[in-house]
Amino acid sequence: xxxxxxxxxxxxxxxxxxxxxxxxxxxxxxxxxxxxxxxxxxxxxxxxxxxxxxxxxxxxxxxxxxxxxxxxxxxxxxxxxxxxxxxxxxxxxxxxxxxxxxxxxxxxxxxxxxxxxxxxxxxxxxxxxxxxxxxxxxxxxxxxxxxxxxxxxxxxxxxxxxxxxxxxxxxxxxxxxxxxxxxxxxxxxxxxxxxxxxxxxxxxxxxxxxxxxxxxxxxxxxxxxxxxxxxxxxxxxxxxxxxxxxxxxxxxxxxxxxxxxxxxxxxxxxxxxxxxxxxxxxxxxxxxxxxxxxxxxxxxxxxxxxxxxxxxxxxxxxxxxxxxxxxxxxxxxxxxxxx
Amino acid sequence: xxxxxxxxxxxxxxxxxxxxxxxxxxxxxxxxxxxxxxxxxxxxxxxxxxxxxxxxxxxxxxxxxxxxxxxxxxxxxxxxxxxxxxxxxxxxxxxxxxxxxxxxxxxxxxxxxxxxxxxxxxxxxxxxxxxxxxxxxxxxxxxxxxxxxxxxxxxxxxxxxxxxxxxxxxxxxxxxxxxxxxxxxxxxxxxxxxxxxxxxxxxxxxxxxxxxxxxxxxxxxxxxxxxxxxxxxxxxxxxx
Numbered sequence: 001x002x003x004x005x006x007x008x009x010x011x012x013x014x015x016x017x018x019x020x021x022x023x024x025x026x027x028x029x030x031x032x033x034x035x036x037x038x039x040x041x042x043x044x045x046x047x048x049x050x051x052x053x054x055x056x057x058x059x060x061x062x063x064x065x066x067x068x069x070x071x072x073x074x075x076x077x078x079x080x081x082x083x084x085x086x087x088x089x090x091x092x093x094x095x096x097x098x099x100x101x102x103x104x105x106x107x108x109x110x111x112x113x114x115x116x117x118x119x120x121x122x123x124x125x126x127x128x129x130x131x132x133x134x135x136x137x138x139x140x141x142x143x144x145x146x147x148x149x150x151x152x153x154x155x156x157x158x159x160x161x162x163x164x165x166x167x168x169x170x171x172x173x174x175x176x177x178x179x180x181x182x183x184x185x186x187x188x189x190x191x192x193x194x195x196x197x198x199x200x201x202x203x204x205x206x207x208x209x210x211x212x213x214x215x216x217x218x219x220x221x222x223x224x225x226x227x228x229x230x231x232x233x234x235x236x237x238x239x240x241x242x243x244x245x246x247x248x249x250x251x252x253x254x255x256x257x258x259x260x261x262x263x264x265x266x267x268x269x270x271x272x273x274x275x276x277x278x279x280x281x282x283x284x285x286x287x288x289x290x291x292x293x294x295x296x297x298x299x300x301x302x303x304x305x306x307x308x309x310x311x312x313x314x315x316x317x318x319x320x321x322x323x324x325x326x327x328x329x330x331x332x333x334x335x336x337x338x339x
Numbered sequence: 340x341x342x343x344x345x346x347x348x349x350x351x352x353x354x355x356x357x358x359x360x361x362x363x364x365x366x367x368x369x370x371x372x373x374x375x376x377x378x379x380x381x382x383x384x385x386x387x388x389x390x391x392x393x394x395x396x397x398x399x400x401x402x403x404x405x406x407x408x409x410x411x412x413x414x415x416x417x418x419x420x421x422x423x424x425x426x427x428x429x430x431x432x433x434x435x436x437x438x439x440x441x442x443x444x445x446x447x448x449x450x451x452x453x454x455x456x457x458x459x460x461x462x463x464x465x466x467x468x469x470x471x472x473x474x475x476x477x478x479x480x481x482x483x484x485x486x487x488x489x490x491x492x493x494x495x496x497x498x499x500x501x502x503x504x505x506x507x508x509x510x511x512x513x514x515x516x517x518x519x520x521x522x523x524x525x526x527x528x529x530x531x532x533x534x535x536x537x538x539x540x541x542x543x544x545x546x547x548x549x550x551x552x553x554x555x556x557x558x559x560x561x562x563x564x565x566x567x568x569x570x571x572x573x574x575x576x577x578x579x
Contacts, residue, residue, distance in 0.1 A: 096431070100403055103430035104359050107451035111365040114455040119372060132361045270382070270405045 010085070014078045018071065025067055032060060090261035090276065097263065097275045101143050105136035143275065149208070150277050160331055161202050162324040164313055167238050168195040170203060171231055174210040181211065182218060189214065189227045195240075197233035198313040200321045205285045212278040213306055217244035220304075222270040236316040237291075242306040249297040249304050257295055258283040268300060286310070290317045290324075348466040349374030351396040356386040356412065357428070358404050362451075366399070366458075373459060383407025390416060395423060397465050402429035402440065410443045417444035421494040422507050424465040428453070434543075441547055446508035447534065448544070464534060468511055482517055484565060484578035487556045489513065498556055505555070508533075512548050516566065516576035525573035549574055 112129040115121065121129065175189050218225045221244060230241040247268050249257060256262045261276040286293045291310040297303065311317040353375050357363040360381070367377045378393060380386035383406035390398075398416065402409035413425055427445040429436070437448050447461055480492045486499030491514060494505045505513070515533050516524060526542040534544070549568075553560040567575045 099432070100430045103451045104362065107430065107453065108359060108362040108365060110452040111362065111369070111455060115365060115369055118455060119369075125368075129365070132364060136361055267406055 010078065010082060014074075017074060021067065021071055021074075025064070028063070029060075087260070090259065093263060094261035094276050097261075098143075098147075101273065101275055102140065105139045108136045109133050146275065146277050146281070150281055160328065161204065162200050162328045163203070164198050164325075165201050165203070166196060167199045167201070167233075167240075167310070168197075168231060170201065170206065171195065171210075171229065171240065174207050175214075175229065177207070178211055178214045182215060184214075184218070184225065188225050189229060191229045191231065193231045195231040195233045195238055197238050199238050199289075199310045200313050200324055201289060201310070202285075206289070209282045209285050209308070212282050213242045216278065217242065217246055217304075219273060220244075220264075220270060221246035233312060237309045237311055240308045240310075242308075243303065244305075245303040248300050248302045249295060250299065254295050254297060258293070290320045348396075348463060348470075350376060351466050352376045352378070352394065353462070354378050354380065354386065354389055354393075354395045354398045356380045356383075356398065356404065356409070357401045358382055359401070369455060369459065370462070373462075375462070383409075383412055386412050387415060390419075396469065397424040397426065397462065399426050399428055399462070400445070402427060402431055402436070409445075410439060413440070413444040417504075417506065421504050422469070424469055424507060426461060426465060428458075437544075438547055441544075442551070444506050446506060461534075468533065469507070471511075479514075484517075485556075485558070487565075496555065503555065509548060509552060509555075512545075513552055513576075516574060520576050520578070523569050523572045523575050528573065545574075 112133050116126065116129060171191060175191060178184070179186060179189060214227065217227050226245060228241075228243040230239075230243065232239050247270065249264065253264045257264070258279050260280040262280075263274055263276040283293050286308055289310055291308060293306065293308045296305045296307070311321070313321055351374075353370055355363060355366055355370070355377050357366065357379070358381050363379050363381065367379055370377050378389055378395070380389050383404045386400075386404070387407065400409045400412060404412070407415070409427060409429065413427070416423065416425065424447075425445045427440040427448045428451065429440075429448075430451045432450050440448050447465060449458060449461060480490060482489050482491065486497075488497045489505070489510070490496065491510055494507065494510050496503055496505055511533050512529065515529065526545040529545050530542070549566055550560075553563050553566055556565055557563045565576060565578055567577060569575055
């Protein structure tokens with residue numbers, strides 16, 4: 001980050017520009033006030049009629065307001081540009097991560113194919129190699145899917161099949177599927193509590209949320225993996241906590257973890273896999289359900305807790321829920337009509 | 340059909356540092372088939388522990404690893420052993436990564452995906468170099484030119500200002516040039532006889548090594564007087 005060291009750093013330029021504006025304003029006020037006094041004295045002596053009351057004060061105040069508007073505008077542009085610079089930097093990380101995630105399975109597949117062409121591999125080994133290749137093909141497929149999902153999400157296409165469910169049932173179903181998908185032991189995820197309340201949910205989209213949170217917890221837990229999922233319903237919302245015993249998150253990471261392309265790094269991170277898309281997608285899905293997601297960690301090696309809150313059907317965000325259900329019905333009708 | 344005949348390097352001990360399990364299993368199988376003995380470390384911590392506890396003839400090192408990345412591992416290994424050859428194996432393709440890898444003590448660099456045959460040739464080449472180097476340090480241990488003094492046995496050098504250590508690959512390149520003093524050595528010749536690869540490898544790798552050697556030994560690296568570039572031909576060592 002060499003650009004941080006030179007005088008072209010945006011913050012330096014911004015402060016300099018602000019100082020220039022403020023000096024200009026000071027000079028202008030000084031010039032205006034001093035000339036006004038002289039002008040007033042001369043005017044009073046020569047011809048009292050040329051001193052108009054009120055106009056000059058109006059010009060002064062008007063000028064000040066315009067300057068404040070310009071300063072505010074500059075400030076907003078600066079904030080916007082800074083955000084863009086950050087996104088670009090994260091995007092570079094994303095490209096590096098994608099390169100790694102695409103090339104690693106590809107390299108492995110190529111290695112096995114070349115091995116089988118150049119060597120005489122016995123049948124049981126061949127089966128082992130084919131299974132490993134299939135594992136890599138699966139990994140490539142998941143990666144491509146997650147990129148496509150994100151682009152679908154940006155077009156508001158990912159969560160569009162909303163229906164009313166008893167959340168407790170779908171939680172049990174998602175966890176069972178995740179145990180199977182990530183080859184976890186049955187006891188590695190424990191569900192605590194009851195949640196017999198109803199929520200408006202896109203089942204497939206919410207499944208992505210569960211898979212991402214469980215896979216992340218597994219990736220960032222060195223040694224044996226176990227997780228507690230607490231569920232409960234209060235008067236207005238369904239609350240679910242994903243409690244893991246992994247490496248935890250620093251305060252800085254807790255703030256940035258849901259940003260697009262953001263990835264945690266450092267000496268304690270037990271995995272380098274990932275693209276920085278997963279948790280961003282999770283947040284967007286929860287937002288589209290009218291819910292909230294946050295993360296809490298006591299710090300290094302103290303695990304993390306991801307908390308999701310979804311509004312309960314007919315008890316909160318009624319109009320929003322009705323809109324989601326209406327949109328789903330509309331979509332289904334148009335699909336039926338086209339078939 | 341085996342890719343290569345097993346030879347005198349059969350039994351050579353290789354430390355494979357790779358976090359991708361599928362890749363590691365394939366590499367382990369192929370290298371074992373060539374007759375090498377493989378120890379596999381799946382992250383940076385394990386790699387350093389294994390390196391401390393066992394003797395190895397070479398290291399195959401991935402760069403993106405949990406805990407310590409490949410650059411850090413190469414650096415830590417170089418602090419303890421200047422002679423062990425390190426082959427960096429990674430999905431990163433940017434030139435700056437290659438240069439960093441070589442600067443941190445890597446001797447060779449291969450990007451994923453790679454051809455199995457190329458990998459095996461490079462591994463063999465590196466083991467050959469190690470043996471070759473071991474042989475020639477017996478004939479000429481210390482060489483001096485200008486204010487510089489190079490000890491080819493322990494790789495410790497003095498350039499009049501500071502004492503530092505060469506990587507084995509740097510020492511071999513320098514040694515090759517010194518042995519052919521006042522003769523032009525082409526990049527291809529260096530690749531063939533020092534890197535022991537006969538493939539369309541980028542000749543830029545050679546140039547990167549020359550830049551490093553000049554930084555070490557030339558009073559003014561911009562105007563080299565010992566390691567001289569001969570336009571469209573290669574390099575020449577001269578200490579006249």
